[in-house]
Ligand code: HEM
Ligand SMILES: [Cu+2]
């Protein structure tokens with residue numbers, strides 16, 4: 001196989017040497033002057049540019065329609081629908097600009113190809129034009145920025161969101177764990193030095209808030225309920241990416257990051273929408289994190305709130321053996337740091 | 347070799363006759379140059395430029411091979427390629443690429459392309475070649491620093507490549523080397539010795555970039571010939587100058603970031619590390635922040651993309667104007683937009699970090715500055731298009747490449763507006779959409795600028811012409827494959843496919859995208875073949891190409907007033923004086939359709955305008 005490759009390379013080099021020689025000889029022999037040859041090249045390449053332009057645009061549009069089916073389905077979260085809308089508006093604007101500028105670029109090139117009877121138009125400055133094409137992009141961009149930023153502040157303004165269901169998403173090489181806060185909607189404090197085999201998240205068992213916490217390896221979400229993700233990592237940077245919900249946030253060791261969203265479409269419903277009975281939501285790791293980065297994911301299931309409660313009941317709490325009576329003693333100690341670490345922004 | 351030595355002797359005497367009076371030349375012209383001083387430890391900017399170019403071409407081929415290997419993997423994840431074992435040995439047992447080595451390939455591919463080809467290679471080649479020649483100087487301000495700049499570059503390249511051969515493999519944390527992944531050998535094998543070599547290599551590289559940069563700045567500011575005011579500089583020189591300034595201001599920050607990373611890796615500090623439990627044990631590090639590294643990295647990283655792009659745009663300006671036989675439109679606006687872009691490029695770095703947990707309000711500020719930078723970029727595009735309008739275009743290969751560059755700059759700039767909009771970035775960040783964006787706007791634009799430069803200035807570098815027909819084949823195959831590879835990648839990104847994935851097999855929903863991946867790989871192979879045509883044309887023409895005339899493109903700039911045969915000191919006699927700007931192409935009334943910068947207005951009464959006489 002390697003030998004073959006080598007032979008192919010050597011052979012193609014030989015062919016190219018021949019070609020170059022022939023081309024040079026031919027140029028010498030023919031009485032075609034260099035000028036005529038350049039004329040011919042200008043014509044051929046000019047035509048080439050036109051074919052490339054229109055052929056390319058047609059192929060582009062074809063691909064857009066052909067691959068549409070492969071794109072993400074309708075957003076399964078509230079803010080995601082807004083993002084998609086914004087994205088589409090942007091695409092319309094950008095596509096128009098794209099077509100205009102590319103058409104001008106290639107058509108001018110074709111139209112004004114060399115002709116020795118003609119001189120170029122000596123046109124080197126025009127302040128009016130410069131002002132026009134400074135101002136028009138400025139206006140367009142201003143519009144895009146304002147719509148974009150208002151959406152951004154809607155998405156990131158945690159203060160506006162109350163009563164979210166608090167879920168910790170915990171990344172490590174190479175899997176995810178979710179921890180539900182339980183009835184009190186408060187997560188017990190966790191700290192990396194407390195991690196051991198039976199306590200992979202390093203949760204403080206003496207923290208009263210942790211008593212009803214429970215962990216799972218699949219993320220269940222109730223539809224229509226605001227969710228707040230508190231995201232952590234224990235080793236390197238990972239990233240929580242939920243493409244179907246238009247959610248992404250890095251998991252950074254040493255700090256808690258957050259993302260709030262509201263799922264709007266259950267898995268069952270999405271299976272209908274996509275026409276794919278095997279469809280499942282997924283949480284992907286989207287920050288390079290090591291050898292098995294490409295395998296680091298977790299199934300996400302959106303269900304009706306009632307089903308969610310059922311499911312939650314069937315999960316086992318983190319510290320089944322913890323004596324509730326231990327709680328009052330540690331409560332005062334753990335409440336403050338806990339508030340800071342996990343739910344500070346609430 | 348004999349012959350070469352002879353002719354070089356001839357040059358030396360010739361130069362000596364004429365170049366007397368130029369103090370810094372007298373001393374090393376008394377002895378005959380030998381192979382070592384002529385080809386290796388040379389201080390002549392033209393030879394150094396060729397050294398950079400040839401090294402960069404070699405590096406580019408290595409990086410391209412890497413990309414073809416991982417493209418094969420992405421298109422046919424379940425197929426075995428036994429020949430890979432021949433190349434890669436244990437990294438591709440039985441023809442199955444190792445997932446860890448996949449990441450190593452991606453990392454080294456990116457590092458080589460961004461730093462060694464498009465920074466060192468592009469600026470090193472063309473700043474060195476053109477700054478002295480176009481400003482009218484005998485050489486760089488310091489020939490010795492210039493030589494050192496190349497040798498730091500060469501050693502740095504060698505160190506980077508050597509990391510491919512070590513037991514634990516090269517750095518594998520991505521070209522952005524975010525810690526903790528890059529800091530902890532427990533996290534990925536490539537973060538052991540491989541990462542150490544990466545850091546050593548980058549430190550040498552930074553030294554090279556700084557030595558080159560201060561030299562370029564000093565030369566442009568101080569060694570311009572008589573009459574060459576700043577507003578008579580070709581746009582190439584403006585681009586190189588601003589690029590050098592960007593480099594001098596931002597590379598030290600990368601140096602600092604690397605140094606802190608070295609401290610964290612080897613000396614137990616905690617700049618970037620905190621709260622880490624890995625390999626069954628908690629680490630001692632507390633209090634650091636991985637996000638700090640990202641701030642430092644992108645403070646270099648974003649200016650870096652303009653360090654790559656501005657020289658390419660500068661080369662394109664020159665090539666387009668010359669081949670359109672028409673002045674570049676909006677010379678002053680072009681300079682203005684270069685300066686504005688350069689300034690803004692220092693305050694947009696946060697757009698790489700919208701979803702790192704950075705304060706959302708800070709994110710908004712970066713959205714604003716990022717989209718501002720699109721304005722001067724748009725101005726440049728419109729100016730290029732207007733330059734073509736009613737021109738008289740010669741489609742030489744370099745002209746085609748320059749037009750291709752403008753096309754990419756538009757396509758990639760527009761998708762940048764999506765990425766710069768933080769709300770939209772949420773769902774496409776770190777997906778193939780980003781890969782598509784930066785390959786088109788930075789990778790392909792800059793490579794096309796570099797090709798345009800090589801085809802245009804090859805006669806100046808080697809005294810011979812490249813074969814035009816092969817140049818056309820190269821251009822058409824390359825532009826088709828660039829769009830063929832990178833356009834479909836946008837769809838992958840919009841479908842939610844993450845970048846830096848060894849395979850998209852873990853999620854059932856991505857399986858239908860495999861045919862897009864195969865399409866991409868087919869175009870990638872086509873593009874790879876095209877580069878062999880280029881390499882062949884390049885090396886063949888060095889020795890066998892048609893001999894060049896002094897001014898083959900009928901160009902105005904000073905480099906074309908030097909003799910075809912290189913001589914140390916560039917001009918046999920006095921350095922010519924400059925009397926006009928470099929873009930008097932197609933001036934009404936002039937005899938020919940170009941008037942070189944060295945022609946005084948007094949010799950062209952037929953074409954002078956009232957404006958000219960004011961100067
Ligand atoms: C209109 C102008 C541009 C805008 C608005 C823009 C915006 C952006 C943004 C926001 C990102 C971050 C992507 C993400 O968060 O996932 C990005 C990535 C990138 N851009 Fe641009 N960009 C522009 C032009 C350029 C140019 C001219 C270059 C190169 C010369 C370039 C090279 C890159 C590179 C290399 C990345 C990849 C970073 C990574 O590894 O994730 N961009 N661009
Ligand atoms: Cu991960």
Ligand SMILES: [Cu+2]
Nearest residue numbers: 647648694695
């Ligand atoms: Cu940037």
